[in-house]
Amino acid sequence: MAELRNREQEVFWFQRRVFIAAAVMLACFVLLAGRFAYLQVIKREHFAALAEANRIDVQPEVPNRGIITDRNGIVLVSNYSAYTLELNPQKIENIDATIDRLATLVDVTARDRRRFKRLLEEFRSAESLPLKSRLSDDEVARVAANRFQLPGVEIKARLFRQYPMGEVASHVIGYIGRINQKEKERIEEQGLAVEYKGSDYIGKSGIELSYEKELRGNSGAVEVEVDASRRVMRQLSRKPSIPGNNLQLSLDIRLQKIAEEAFGDKRGALIAIEPATGDILAFVSKPGYDPNLFVDGIDPQSWEALRDSPDKPMLNRPIQGTYPPGSTYKPFMALMAQELGIRTASQTISDPGFFRLGGGYWRDDKAGGHGLVNLPRSIAVSCDTYYYLLGAELDVDEWSKFMSQFGFGRKTGIDIEGELAGILPTREWKAKRFPKDPKLHVGDQVSLAIGQGFNTFTPLQLAFATATLANRGVAFKPHLVKRIQDVKTGEGRLTQPQPMYTIPLKANHLDAVKEGLQGVVLEGTAATVFKGAKYTSGGKTGTAQVFGLRGGEYVESQVSERLRDHAWYMAYAPLETPQIALAVFVENGGFGAKAAAPIARKVMDAFFDKSLLDAAMKTRADAKVSQ
């Protein structure tokens, strides 16, 4: 009995302990339920957002960059799709070893290695840098088969920029390159980060730079669902990229090519403009460079060669080279003299072969002088004395005011960057530039009147002035891009449909100058060069002194090549309704008639003869086949 009670007592104690345990367990379950309620109700939005961030990845869709063609639709810049071998420096411990390993699979040249090293130095934090582009199908297959041994190595299909013309028009077109830190900051500052998302490249010079906004297009975005290893499971949404606009240049690449060939090994510049529109038909800067070198990063050797060459191939001479205009300035002086009422066309002066003023003495180019000279003849024979007199009589500030209408001394506003203004001297300029000798002397004016001395202009400025003169004062802003074509709508718009302004000029004043310019070609300094031309033209030779040989005799053969005079030629044709106006500049070319005028002749001959133009393209095609 006692035992039974004891047993009952024991069961009672046991049950009490079970109840206590049950209470504790229930409390724990309440705790769990509370925790779940906290996570799933109170913090639901927070965790839902995190879950979405986990699974959704926004990948940029890089737009196609616009194509560039010449005025006739010949492709100058295109894109091609190619496989590239890319390395992620963040994921690779020993880059050299990886490249060595890759070299057993694909052809990695020493140049590829140097180029990659340079890229690596510049873009240390990049996640993908190209080692080699344009892999063959075999190479792609070999790398893909060995990928598991090559962490951080990827094959990517990318669009590449191609410049099929090579050096031809390189200073017009420019090139693209990888976006550097400075450009990245600028993009972010301008709030363009979204438009550039996923893009690695940006225009660096020429039209590629100045029309970056048109060419680049806008990046799109693809929202994808990814798993934990960032593998794409499916596409959720897509905002397509907007391709860049295509550009039609005003350039005629055939004429461009002929012009560049006409230079041979000479350094210099040539700009041909269609006067009635301001279209730049040819824009030569010699020597050029191959923009293809820059596309996936230039190798250090090539870069140093370009940078350090004494020929300065990276200098865009038509807009960045400033030189005294020499005698090509005379037609504009003659026009000004009439407009300011200082000379009439028929008024003559007597040229004894020199000019004396105060203590100064200036020789005419022709010993003994040209005798009696009127305005047209002063241009045709390039009589210096006529202009020495004019220079001494004119007010230099009035003078510069007139000349600036023709674009001298100010930027023309051409649609590529880096243009220099040159110097169109005024009293104020002289005082500022030479504080120790602030006065602009009459002697200075005498020199300026024949285009020597302080004044320096770009070849483009002379071409613009010539075109404006040919167009009887109606000035069009010179432009390289004629039409921008919207890829989506197919609609095009002209970049410069209207003239900028018209210079008020008297018709008879213009005609007198034009008569002089025609005289140059028919019987004057360029008569030999233009003998037998099938078109009428007007032109003017010029020679700009590089080295002041005051009083001394200039003997070309005795002066070192780099110190020789620069040769100029300005021209337009045909006389009645000019279709082409040009300026030719040959660096250290010597006399204008000898060095520059023949180039102008070749270009103008081709311009008026379609068969010559087409022949230029044929040689290119042949050259390509033979490659």
Add this chain to the structure above:
Amino acid sequence: MIQVIWNKLTDHIDPILFALVTIITVLGLLVLYSAANETMSRVVSQSQKVVIAVIIMFVIANLSPSFIARFAIPMYIAGIILLLGVALGGEVIKGARRWLKLPLIGNIQPSEIMKLAVPLILAWYFDKHEGAISWKNFLVAGLLVAIPFALIVRQPDLGTALLVGACGFFILYLAGLDWRIMIGGAVVAALAFAGAWEFNLLHDYQKERVLTAFDPGRDSQDAGWHTIQAAIAIGSGGLVGKGWLAGTQTHLEFLPEKHTDFIVAVYGEEFGLIGALLLFALYILLIGRCMLIAMRAQSLFGRLIAGTLGLMFFTYTFVNVGMVAGLLPVVGVPLPFVSFGGTAMMTLFVAVGILMSVATHRKLVGS
């Protein structure tokens, strides 16, 4: 005739316990199917193990508690020997010596045996001394727990050691261990833990787990990653969940260990708070049933073993869910009847078999 066979088969099956375990197991298979990205191989493998486990359960349920008690000593001794074998020549996997490679049987984890061997031997021991249990008995019982506990801690497998230790403690508690000793023991344990922490007796990964439990952000790539992704899965499930097979955390592989220890996060993501509360209710009913069986048991062995197994179910559930929900450190404890894995499933169904044996052999003992 059919009636006889049916009766014979169901005589020792506790219908309520069986129903609850079945519901939870089927629910587990559904979640497993989702966690396995809608492939059947894991579900089939798990189902096969469940079938075998249920057969074992059936066999054990048909044994009388007193017969089961006879297994206590051999099982305990075998477990200790195997644990010693592990300590001397076990397989090292992930830096811990937990597995023993046996001829014919293959790799086994002896600590798993101890999960049942310890409650069994204690229940047997107290039953043997029924009516005259003194502090000496508790001391012996404590020693019986301490030996395997120490061996498992050394592997190192703190999680399993604590679970084995907890089961031992539950029996001591149910057997009537003095409250003062329990409180004193708790204080000593806390001090021991602090001491172990301070004097670097814990492995770094163990410390790390404890630390990340309180601040998952401290190491988002490793230990904390599990906890963070689990919280995102559960939290983003919301009130009603994303729907079966529709959990993004689960199906895009953000959730680690989703078939095994973290499967409740899959459940929480796809079925939401409502689903979670339902699951908790099922576990509460299951554990409640176990405790009821314990209270109705007629022998001390039956009372102690049933109560302890109920508490063991609770401990596994609470530690697993608490760990996934970020309340407890990450220790490798599966969710009973749900997590993928054969060994745990066997252990659990053996436990259910023992519970059924206790529940259905009452009359024989009571007469």
